[in-house]
Amino acid sequence: MRAGFPKAATGMVIGLLGGSFDPAHEGHAHITREALKRMGLDRVWWLVSPGNPLKAQGPAPLADRMARAKAVMRDPRVVVSDLEARLGTRRTVDTITALQRLYPGVRFVWLMGADNLGQFHRWERWQEILLRVPVGVLARPGWGVRGRMSKAARIFNGARVSRGEQLRMRDAPVWCFVNLPMDGSSSSAIRARGDWRR
Ligand SMILES: Nc1ncnc2c1ncn2[C@@H]1O[C@H](COP(=O)(O)OP(=O)(O)OP(=O)(O)O)[C@@H](O)[C@H]1O
Numbered sequence: 090m091r092a093g094f095p096k097a098a099t100g101m102v103i104g105l106l107g108g109s110f111d112p113a114h115e116g117h118a119h120i121t122r123e124a125l126k127r128m129g130l131d132r133v134w135w136l137v138s139p140g141n142p143l144k145a146q147g148p149a150p151l152a153d154r155m156a157r158a159k160a161v162m163r164d165p166r167v168v169v170s171d172l173e174a175r176l177g178t179r180r181t182v183d184t185i186t187a188l189q190r191l192y193p194g195v196r197f198v199w200l201m202g203a204d205n206l207g208q209f210h211r212w213e214r215w216q217e218i219l220l221r222v223p224v225g226v227l228a229r230p231g232w233g234v235r236g237r238m239s240k241a242a243r244i245f246n247g248a249r250v251s252r253g254e255q256l257r258m259r260d261a262p263v264w265c266f267v268n269l270p271m272d273g274s275s276s277s278a279i280r281a282r283g284d285w286r287r
């Protein structure tokens with residue numbers, strides 16, 4: 090495997106948590122620990138994005154976001170990575186396609202907060218993402234009903250399962266809304282407080 094690309098054994102189930110992480114916070118760490126536990130994942134890889142294609146304002150430098158993410162998430166089961174910058178991908182569908190090609194023996198599960206389910210139908214080739222990998226949606230304050238009523242949730246209603254642990258066994262399309270004790274942290278609130286330099 091090339092330098093900077095995490096190692097993974099054949100048969101592993103790895104959750105991918107993509108994000109701006111501008112900056113990383115306890116909410117990210119919380120949903121990661123919950124996903125590991127509730128979905129029976131072997132690893133979670135944080136994909137610190139070069140920049141969300143739907144966000145107008147560019148994030149803080151990638152090196153700063155990586156350093157903060159590594160400080161926030163210290164767990165041997167979690168890899169904080171800049172894979173998208175290395176792969177040259179920005180769109181999630183392209184990242185997943187590239188990772189499936191690079192790691193043919195690994196099962197990837199896409200992880201995201203419920204706010205992203207609300208706007209998932211605006212992502213590039215979003216239906217292809219759901220056809221490629223199981224998707225675990227983690228509850229986020231204020232997004233329970235809006236997430237579950239979203240366009241993507243309605244169109245893929247037939248592929249929804251009720252328990253997170255089912256994601257590791259089923260082939261896509263399959264997704265789950267995972268209810269969990271919620272953490273209200275958000276990067277925008279931290280930036281608004283001025284605790285994080287851009
Ligand atoms: N507190 C939280 N609870 C559940 N999911 C979360 C939480 N914070 C972030 N996430 C999810 O983690 C992923 C990465 O989030 P991101 O880096 O955009 O942080 P954010 O706090 O949502 O940022 P911002 O406030 O700038 O939108 C997204 O899928 C997002 O939905």
Ligand SMILES: O=C(O)c1ccc[n+]([C@@H]2O[C@H](COP(=O)([O-])O)[C@@H](O)[C@H]2O)c1
Nearest residue numbers: 107108109138141143180181182212213
């Ligand atoms: O592929 C897309 O079209 C797309 C559109 C919006 C967001 N994403 C991804 O969603 C993840 C969460 O983004 P963010 O900025 O909410 O942390 C991150 O990995 C982004 O690259 C992807």
